[in-house]
Amino acid sequence: MTAPEPFLGTTSSAPVRHHILSVLVENKAGVLARIAGLFARRGFNIYSLAVAPAEGNARFSRVTIVVDAESAPLEQIVGQLDKLVNVVAIKDLAPRDALERELLLATLPVNDTNRAAVLDVVANAGASIVDANATSFSVVLAGTPGACDQLEKSLEGFADVELQRTGRVALPRLKQTATP
Amino acid sequence: MQLTGAQALIKSLEQEGVDTIFGLPGGAILPVYDPILDSSIRHILVRHEQGAGHMAEGYALATGRPGVAMVTSGPGATNIVTPIANAHMDSTPLVVITGQVATASIGSDAFQECDITGITMGITKHNFLIQSAHEIPRAVAAAFHLATTGRPGPVLIDLPKDISQSMMEWWYPTTIEELDLPGYRPEIPLDDDAVALAVALIGASERPVLYVGGGTLKSKAHKELLAFAERTKMPVVTTLMARGAFPDSHEQHLGMPGMHGMYSAVTAIQKADLLISLGARFDDRVTGQVSSFAAGAKVIHVDIDRAEFNKVRQADVALQTNVARALVAFDAANATPQNLDVWWKEIRTWQERYPLVYDEPSVDGPLRPQHVIKAIAEKAAPGTIVTAGVGQHQMWASQFWDFEEPGTWVNSGGAGTMGFGVPAAIGAKVGRPDRTVWCIDGDGCFQMTAQELVTARAEGIPIKVAILNNAYLGMVRQWQEMFYEERYSEVYLSAELPDYVKWAESMGCVGLRARTLQEMHDVIEQANQINDVPVVIDFRTDSSEKVFPMVASGASNDDILVHPSQRGENS
Numbered sequence: 001m002t003a004p005e006p007f008l009g010t011t012s013s014a015p016v017r018h019h020i021l022s023v024l025v026e027n028k029a030g031v032l033a034r035i036a037g038l039f040a041r042r043g044f045n046i047y048s049l050a051v052a053p054a055e056g057n058a059r060f061s062r063v064t065i066v067v068d069a070e071s072a073p074l075e076q077i078v079g080q081l082d083k084l085v086n087v088v089a090i091k092d093l094a095p096r097d098a099l100e101r102e103l104l105l106a107t108l109p110v111n112d113t114n115r116a117a118v119l120d121v122v123a124n125a126g127a128s129i130v131d132a133n134a135t136s137f138s139v140v141l142a143g144t145p146g147a148c149d150q151l152e153k154s155l156e157g158f159a160d161v162e163l164q165r166t167g168r169v170a171l172p173r174l175k176q177t178a179t180p
Numbered sequence: 181m182q183l184t185g186a187q188a189l190i191k192s193l194e195q196e197g198v199d200t201i202f203g204l205p206g207g208a209i210l211p212v213y214d215p216i217l218d219s220s221i222r223h224i225l226v227r228h229e230q231g232a233g234h235m236a237e238g239y240a241l242a243t244g245r246p247g248v249a250m251v252t253s254g255p256g257a258t259n260i261v262t263p264i265a266n267a268h269m270d271s272t273p274l275v276v277i278t279g280q281v282a283t284a285s286i287g288s289d290a291f292q293e294c295d296i297t298g299i300t301m302g303i304t305k306h307n308f309l310i311q312s313a314h315e316i317p318r319a320v321a322a323a324f325h326l327a328t329t330g331r332p333g334p335v336l337i338d339l340p341k342d343i344s345q346s347m348m349e350w351w352y353p354t355t356i357e358e359l360d361l362p363g364y365r366p367e368i369p370l371d372d373d374a375v376a377l378a379v380a381l382i383g384a385s386e387r388p389v390l391y392v393g394g395g396t397l398k399s400k401a402h403k404e405l406l407a408f409a410e411r412t413k414m415p416v417v418t419t420l421m422a423r424g425a426f427p428d429s430h431e432q433h434l435g436m437p438g439m440h441g442m443y444s445a446v447t448a449i450q451k452a453d454l455l456i457s458l459g460a461r462f463d464d465r466v467t468g469q470v471s472s473f474a475a476g477a478k479v480i481h482v483d484i485d486r487a488e489f490n491k492v493r494q495a496d497v498a499l500q501t502n503v504a505r506a507l508v509a510f511d512a513a514n515a516t517p518q519n520l521d522v523w524w525k526e527i528r529t530w531q532e533r534y535p536l537v538y539d540e541p542s543v544d545g546p547l548r549p550q551h552v553i554k555a556i557a558e559k560a561a562p563g564t565i566v567t568a569g570v571g572q573h574q575m576w577a578s579q580f581w582d583f584e585e586p587g588t589w590v591n592s593g594g595a596g597t598m599g600f601g602v603p604a605a606i607g608a609k610v611g612r613p614d615r616t617v618w619c620i621d622g623d624g625c626f627q628m629t630a631q632e633l634v635t636a637r638a639e640g641i642p643i644k645v646a647i648l649n650n651a652y653l654g655m656v657r658q659w660q661e662m663f664y665e666e667r668y669s670e671v672y673l674s675a676e677l678p679d680y681v682k683w684a685e686s687m688g689c690v691g692l693r694a695r696t697l698q699e700m701h702d703v704i705e706q707a708n709q710i711n712d713v714p715v716v717i718d719f720r721t722d723s724s725e726k727v728f729p730m731v732a733s734g735a736s737n738d739d740i741l742v743h744p745s746q747r748g749e750n751s
Contacts, residue, residue: 012742025363026363030297030298030301034301037301037302038302041302048590065681075489075490076487076490076491079485079486079487079488079489082486082487083305084363084487085305085306085361085364086325086363088362088365145723159570172441176577
C-alpha cells in the first residue's frame with residue numbers, strides 16, 4: 001500500500017503532475033519569446049502562463065508558468081530554463097506547497113427566466129457581479145483554480161457565455177509553525 | 181571622446197583582444213566596415229558568409245580563443261545561421277555581428293531585413309539587438325564574457341544601421357557587474373558532498389573508464405586529465421569532440437567510443453562498473469541504444485551545464501563544475517580505484533583481437549582512404565592541425581590520425597555540418613600560422629564550401645586539402661548498402677565532375693591528383709614542399725570502402741560490427 005496522493009485542489013484544469021514555476025526574469029524585449037521558444041523546441045508543455053512586473057521593480061518581471069511534468073522531467077525543464085541568460089531566479093513549487101490563485105471573468109445574458117439561477121450560481125461560487133445592464137451580468141471570481149473550474153462548469157448550462165481566465169499565479173504556502 | 185557606433189564597435193573588439201574578423205560587407209553593416217580600415221584587426225574577406233562562420237569556428241577550436249565573424253543583414257545573416265547552429269551544438273565560443281536595417285524600419289519588411297535575433301534564439305547562448313550606441317561596449321563585453329565562460333557557445337549581436345551611424349561618448353565596462361547580466365552565474369561553488377560521493381565510487385571501482393568529452397578541451401583540462409589518469413591507471417576514451425585531449429600514443433588511451441569507435445573503447449564502456457564522464461553529454465552517437473549502454477556502470481557525471489545531468493543517463497553523482505576543477509578535487513582526495521590488473525588484461529585482449537584494420541591497397545589503385553590518411557600523417561610535421569568535413573572521411577581521420585595535443589583536431593560533431601572542413605582549416609591556419617593545417621575532406625563536402633579557397637589564396641593562407649574522392653556521398657552510400665538493400669538513391673557524384681585539379685588551379689591553388697600508390701606518395705611529398713599557396717589533392721579512392729567498426733543506429737553497443745576480415749571468430 002502506498003500513501004494516497006494528497007488532494008491537489010484541482011482535477012480538470014491542469015494535468016495531475018503539473019508543477020508551478022515562479023520565474024524571475026529581466027524585463028527586456030523578447031524574454032517571453034525566449035521562454036516560449038525554449039518550451040516549444042524542447043517539447044515541454046505549458047499549461048498556463050502569467051506575466052507581470054515583479055515586486056514593484058521595473059527591472060524584473062515575474063512569470064508564473066504551470067508546466068506539465070509529464071511532458072519532460074522537471075529537472076530538465078528547470079535546468080534548460082536556468083540557462084536562459086535573462087532568467088534570474090526560478091522557484092519550483094509542487095502543487096501541494098503552492099498557494100494558487102486565478103481570476104475568472106464572465107459575461108452572460110440574463111432574463112426573467114434565468115436570473116434567479118444565475119444569482120444562485122454566482123452566490124454558490126463566491127463570485128460577485130461587477131457590471132450589469134438590462135440584459136447582461138458580468139461576473140468575477142478570484143479564487144483557486146479548482147473554484148474557477150467549478151464556476152466555469154456551472155456556467156456551461158447558460159447560453160452565450162463569454163468567459164476568460166487569467167492563468168494562475170502562485171506563491172509558496174506559509175510554513176505552519178507553533179505560535180511563539 | 182565622441183565616437184560613432186561603428187567606431188565604438190571596432191574599438192570594443194580591439195578591447196577584447198580580437199586580432200581577426202572573418203566577414204563580408206553589405207548595406208546594413210557598411211558603416212562598421214569604414215573604421216576597419218583604421219584598425220589593427222585583420223579582416224578576412226570571405227566569399228560566402230557560411231565560410232566566415234566556419235572560419236571563426238576553426239580559429240576558436242585551434243586556438244581556444246573566441247572566433248569573430250561579421251556579416252550584413254538579411255541573407256548575410258541567414259547564411260551564417262548554419263555555423264551558429266554548429267557552434268551551438270559543439271559549444272564553440274563565437275561572437276557574430278550582424279548588420280540590421282535602421283531602427284525605424286525594423287518590422288516593416290525593409291530591404292534585406294530579417295529577424296535574426298528571433299531566428300537564432302534557439303541556436304545561440306544569447307543574442308542582443310542593440311537599441312542605442314551607448315550600449316555597444318556593454319553588449320560586446322557581455323558577448324565575449326558569455327561566449328567564453330561557463331559552457332561556451334555562440335553569441336550574436338545585431339546592430340541596426342542608424343545606431344552604428346549615431347554618436348556616443350566612449351566608455352568600456354571594467355567589471356562583470358557593469359555587464360548587467362543578473363541571471364548569469366557560470367561558476368557555482370564546488371559541491372563537496374558530491375565530490376566525496378564520487379571519490380567513494382572511484383574507490384570501490386574495479387573496472388572504471390574515463391569517458392572524456394569536449395568539455396575537457398573547452399576547460400583546458402588536458403594536463404589535469406593526464407595527471408589523474410596516470411596516477412589512477414584508469415583507461416581513457418576520447419569522444420569525437422575530445423580527440424587530442426589525451427595523447428593517442430598513450431598506452432592508457434583506448435581511442436574513440438561510439439558508432440564508429442574502437443572496439444576496445446566501446447566494449448570497455450559496456451563492461452565498465454564505473455563511468456566517469458568528463459564534459460561529455462551521452463550523445464546518441466556514443467550511447468547507441470541508451471537502455472543497454474554501460475548497463476552495469478555507476479555514473480559520475482562532471483559537467484559545467486546542469487541541464488546535461490540526467491538528460492540521457494541517470495547519474496549516480498552529478499558534479500556541476502569544470503573538468504579541471506573536478507579532477508583537481510579528485511586528486512586532492514586521493515581518489516584511487518581498486519587494483520586494475522584484471523581489467524587491463526581484459527582490455528588488452530580486445531585491443532589485440534580487434535585493432536583498426538583496412539584491406540591492403542592495390543598498387544594500381546583505387547586507393548584506400550584509410551591508407552591515404554595514414555600516409556599523410558606519416559609525413560606530417562608534429563603538431564599538424566587536421567580539420568574534416570562530415571561523413572566517412574571524418575570518421576577515418578578521427579580513427580587513423582594520432583592526435584597528441586589539444587587544438588589539433590577541428591571538426592563538426594553535434595551538428596554534422598558538411599562543408600565544414602575547408603573554411604575551418606582556413607580559420608585554424610589564421611589562428612595558428614606556425615602549424616601545418618591539413619583538411620581531410622570528402623568530395624561531397626568539398627563541393628559545398630570550396631569557394632573559400634579563393635579567400636585562402638587571396639589572403640595568403642596556405643592550407644592543404646586532401647579530397648578522398650570516392651565519387652559518392654560515402655556515408656549515405658554505406659547506409660544504403662547496409663540498411664537499404666543496396667538501393668542507392670541519389671548518392672552518386674562522379675569522380676570526374678567537377679575536375680578538382682582544374683577547379684583548384686582556377687582558384688589560385690596548386691591542384692594535384694593521385695590514382696596509384698606511387699602517385700599518392702609523390703603528391704603528398706609535393707604538397708609538403710608547398711608552403712606559400714593552398715594545395716588541393718584529388719585522391720581517387722575505393723567507393724565500396726566502409727567505416728568499421730560500426731554500431732547501427734539505435735542498436736546496442738554490444739552488437740558492434742567489426743571489419744569483415746575480423747568476423748567469424750568467437751568473441
